[in-house]
Amino acid sequence: MYNLGEIAKLINAELIGDAKFNISSLASIEQAQAQQLSYVVNNKYSKSLLESKAGAVIIHESLKDSCTTNALIVSDVYLAFAQVSHLFKHHVNHTIGIHHSAKINNANIASGCCISANVTIGTNTSLGGNTIVEDNTSIGENCIIGPNVTILQGSKIGNRVVIAPGAVIGSEGFGNARDANKHWHSIAHLGNVIIGDNVTIGANTTIDRGTLDDTYIHNGVRLDNLIHVAHNVVIDEDTAIAASTGIAGSTYIGKRCMIGGMVGIVGHLNICDDVVINAKSTVDKNITSPGMYTGIMPLMPHKKWQIVGVWLIKLDKIAKYLNIKLNHLKGN
Amino acid sequence: MYNLGEIAKLINAELIGDAKFNISSLASIEQAQAQQLSYVVNNKYSKSLLESKAGAVIIHESLKDSCTTNALIVSDVYLAFAQVSHLFKHHVNHTIGIHHSAKINNANIASGCCISANVTIGTNTSLGGNTIVEDNTSIGENCIIGPNVTILQGSKIGNRVVIAPGAVIGSEGFGNARDANKHWHSIAHLGNVIIGDNVTIGANTTIDRGTLDDTYIHNGVRLDNLIHVAHNVVIDEDTAIAASTGIAGSTYIGKRCMIGGMVGIVGHLNICDDVVINAKSTVDKNITSPGMYTGIMPLMPHKKWQIVGVWLIKLDKIAKYLNIKLNHLKGN
């Protein structure tokens, strides 16, 4: 618990409001409640700011007039948020073996595991050797967690979940704010990872925790090996994703999708239900219709590829030379 | 050991044959022997079905006439196979330290390792700290296995093999059957991983076990870091594969190939000997001639790429507008 005076000092903010006002935690502008601090990075969110129930908000001075609550005025809002986030980061204590407060109900824990404070593990769940489960994690019934897995604090894992060796659940998201000197400042990720029932997670796959809200893997999802799931990604029910695919932050993937191997999906996208993406494709825009999508360069003998490539990077010039206009190509 | 009556009940099959007939294990239709159960997913395999020595087969009723042995008739053969597979999955017991049945011949085992039942480890082999070796695994002589490695049950590893930290050998394959409600059902992978002599495997690389047959890494193969090798892949002698490449299920890669980094190779392909694939290419068809292959989009300044892209996705329309036919392009 920090009061606004302390926070203003940390981030070098002008405080408009009550310095003694206590902040319990951080939240997004839409979700923040009376004791929570939020932030708004630009004017696009001025309506959300006006309607927010947040107890206080970090804003740029240009948004002062849209703010009806305590305001912390700074020149770089995102950087200030990065700095404040660390105040509210849960501190993890190391545990030797199984912490006395852990509730383990007829589970099978191999040697070398560390199970920290307030962990609950359900009936018939099995943990392989040298697996780490940090505090406040819950793991349901009939799960099979492999050896050398790392499950970081606050993760919530459902029933009948399989996690293969080497997977990491709840690692910090890759969110960084850049200061005026172009140095990066990490954002402490305060959300968790939530995993539903009947989910499988492949070997050495990594799932980052959310920034403020949670990263969410819904019931029935199948993730293969070496997949990267970034902070605040939501993968909806019964979607299957093949190996080495990467999903950047805050992207939503609908139900019953099938994503091939080594697909790259950029951040903040929305992919609807029942989409199939072929292996190695790049998804850089929303997908709003079910169906199969592809975007890869065909494989050619190297010499052929070199010759084709020469013309490929000149397609605009070819069109100009042939006096082809885009509107010539409509409707045919 | 289960009899056909029990299996028919589990998968809700109509049994044509002897309910007391005992099944010892599962096998593919070509390899199955008298005490084994197999399955055939579609009519393409009716000849194999006719010629099979399997003791029993899971089939759709449309294949009844091609079946000369005990038959389990179901509406969804692949789903039934997924369900049956779990009956024959080897159950792993956790071990503390080194199991008394392990045969370790002058090897150097670091602290924190778990070596399970019936493991054999050859002379002068070294295991780094916190490495897990599950039961029935064999590791040859003069191997260097790094710390935090996971070697799952039944793996066979030759002599002079180097496995870097964090690698996972023998993880479950990514095979799932989908039911009528679009829920996924994992297939229990019953094959193993076989690794020949003089193989090196990079850090955090994952090699999945086979479904019924084995995943096979032949003598002299070099695998870099963060590579994904799926179930039933075969990589033949002296092939080298650079980092972050992924190989989907059941693909065969010939001898002395050189595969660049971050190449994606789709499943069920056949790549002949002495093939070179440049980094980042996608291989989506068989390669039948030695030589060098490439398939990547050239890097451009972003603005250039945007302009080229506009025309690229209209190549078919440009051809139509210019009245170019494919047969115009032959022979020139």
Next chain:
Amino acid sequence: MYNLGEIAKLINAELIGDAKFNISSLASIEQAQAQQLSYVVNNKYSKSLLESKAGAVIIHESLKDSCTTNALIVSDVYLAFAQVSHLFKHHVNHTIGIHHSAKINNANIASGCCISANVTIGTNTSLGGNTIVEDNTSIGENCIIGPNVTILQGSKIGNRVVIAPGAVIGSEGFGNARDANKHWHSIAHLGNVIIGDNVTIGANTTIDRGTLDDTYIHNGVRLDNLIHVAHNVVIDEDTAIAASTGIAGSTYIGKRCMIGGMVGIVGHLNICDDVVINAKSTVDKNITSPGMYTGIMPLMPHKKWQIVGVWLIKLDKIAKYLNIKLNHLKGN
């Protein structure tokens, strides 16, 4: 310490010089000093060879005349170098718990960690459970090293460094010499990994050690999850790289670059400061101007992609059919 007579025998070389001359270590031709052995693979380096201070050099006989020091004449220099490299590889001893020679200054070491000989760990640094730190490693102050991390011998890590779970620092590089029978021979990597201050390294990311010189991650660099950094890569200050990207050997990446996810960067390239590479692009040539670069195939409905692809791989033939020459496209 080996003398040239012993080394000549190992690699089956003709020695021109002093068989009793002692070699302390290996170094590149430019950096080698009086007690060091180097090698030159082809005639391009004859000037470096002439100017070298190396105590001895492995060369092909065609370079004999450019050599003013002790020479080991072989037919395959790179293969001979691979063989010699193993003589000078540091041998790691396993440690149980914390070695008595480790200097740990008020750090917080979780259970299951192995800290080997001559390791130093600074004040307020924390190591998660089951993490391995091999000998001669130094870790600075206020670092947070996650669970299940592997830090291999000789790594130098600065202050305020965060290493996420499952990361591997200092794994062997992927350098192999091929003999006349097309068998691979690993090169023992004798360089280290150097990590500056304020660096973050994501979950399951792997950073290989250098061949002779070091792999270098400078101050302020941010690396996301599942990234591969090959031997002798240098990533300069304040560069951020998103998940699943791979960087091949000996590439230099400048300051303040932002590299998207799943980018592939081939080896021996030079990327200047302030470059932005969009996700999934392939970098296969030097980048000498700051700015944003892209090289990906646009995503299309699969049927559209199939049709476009037909024409794409015939671009050269279309140009020929239309009688377009490259010089037609200049200046427009």
